[in-house]
Amino acid sequence: MKQLKKIAVECRNIGLSYDGGKTEVLRDINLRVEPGEFFALLGPSGSGKSTLLRLIAGFNQHQRGQLLVDGKDITGVPPYGRNIGMVFQSYALWPHMTIWDNVAFGLVERRMDRATIKQKVGAALDLVGLTQYANRRPNQLSGGQQQRVALARTIVIEPQVLLLDEPLSNLDKKLRVQMREELRSLQRTLGITTIFVTHDQEEAMTTADRMAVMDKGVVQQLGTPAALFDYPSNPFVANFVGTTNLLPGHVDHVGGDVVRFRGNDVGEIRLPRHPDVREGPTAISFRPHTVRMVIGDAVRDPGYVWMDGAVEHCEFLGEFTRYRVRVGKATITADQAHYSGMSPFSERSAVGLGIDATQVRYLPI
Structure with a gap:
């Protein structure tokens, strides 16, 4: 035709x-x-x-x-x-x-x-x-x-x-x-x-x-x-477009190189300053595949913003394992790539979650 x-x-x-x-x-x-x-x-x-x-x-x-x-x-x-x-x-x-x-x-x-x-x-x-x-x-x-x-x-x-x-x-x-x-x-x-x-x-x-x-x-x-x-x-x-972690809260300080975000369920998170951020109600969003996980007492990469949590649930999905981690009153989803021979994080284990600040989005609420 x-x-x-x-x-x-x-x-x-x-x-x-x-x-x-x-x-x-x-x-x-x-x-x-x-x-x-x-x-x-x-x-x-x-x-x-x-x-x-x-x-x-x-x-x-x-x-x-x-x-x-x-x-x-x-x-x-x-x-x-x-x-x-x-x-x-x-x-x-x-x-x-x-x-x-x-x-x-x-x-x-x-x-x-x-x-x-x-x-x-x-x-x-x-x-x-x-x-x-x-x-x-x-x-x-x-x-x-x-x-x-x-x-x-x-x-x-x-x-x-x-x-x-x-x-x-x-x-x-x-x-x-x-x-x-x-x-x-x-x-x-x-x-x-x-x-x-x-x-x-x-x-x-x-x-x-x-x-x-x-x-x-x-x-x-x-x-x-x-x-x-x-x-x-x-x-x-x-x-709706993909899977995300969405934490509602408010930005109560923007100064120097720091944004201080206070989540309703996770407490204070300090993030590098972003040019579009203003003080007031907002939500932060970050995708599960951008979250890094380590055992609770492991050495942490200073290039990430870290939160402490405990594994509630994990699902093996082939290419990656999806973890549900309790942080404060919030639940964070983290997807970790799977390679043969890897040992998954066990349920109820203490872990550190590293957020890549370049992947965080500030959304109006």
Whole structure:
């Protein structure tokens, strides 16, 4: 198949409410998906991500703001007039039709001639690697193969935008990894602007060029996966994009080279001064893999900020062991890389936790 035209999708101050405005589902959504970009909407159930996707497809209508596709406001344009393709979570394949007929359905509805349909369906099936299954029915295929049929049926009509509503959620973990790689490769081959909804942060981070983290109908933060992981703008993003340690408290002193943070549950922690830190309520966040662990009385690297604790629980996860360590009234998670022959820290043992101050983030609360 030929590369499809790369176009932008833009939401300007989009607002959507139900019950006469009593239930606000989307609030002031402002984002721009660049031409040819693979963009993810990430958030928990009820965050508004699928509602926004359906709004772009035309199945929901916003009351406020503008929705622009290729620079044109398509607010009020019905779904069939938008030339936007959508792959549903359930795949929505016709069970009584062959794979060939499922893929051809949209072209038949557009009253294309037989030769064109044959050429386009053949190319779409070849692209997703299902040419040999053309005469089978959906119930004769695996879940991953059915997903490819749904993709082929969508891209065969050459949409301006491809929308994916949690298309991997029905697959087992191993197949999800394989299919997200195939999705990414297919999107790159076609060059089509793609918006992908998921609640799985690993899926979003491994496929998206950029993503928007949503909660309660609001875009909490926009950026590349690495930027959102390394520099979350608030506690929700820090907790949802990856695993983090989040210690609420307040900064009661900023002077010289020192920030004095007093945690609600861990007491005082002295950290090197950071240019963005101000006195007042805040939370500090740091990722488990950046924490260093030593036996309680071991020599400690002065390049780290140290806290004393006791191991409450440990989980061996193959590449690393995850420890839950009690520090004061708080619980700190520390991930330590595993190598064969290593002896894990035993439960109830006294340990020192070293925080790499360069990896600490200060978040508003």
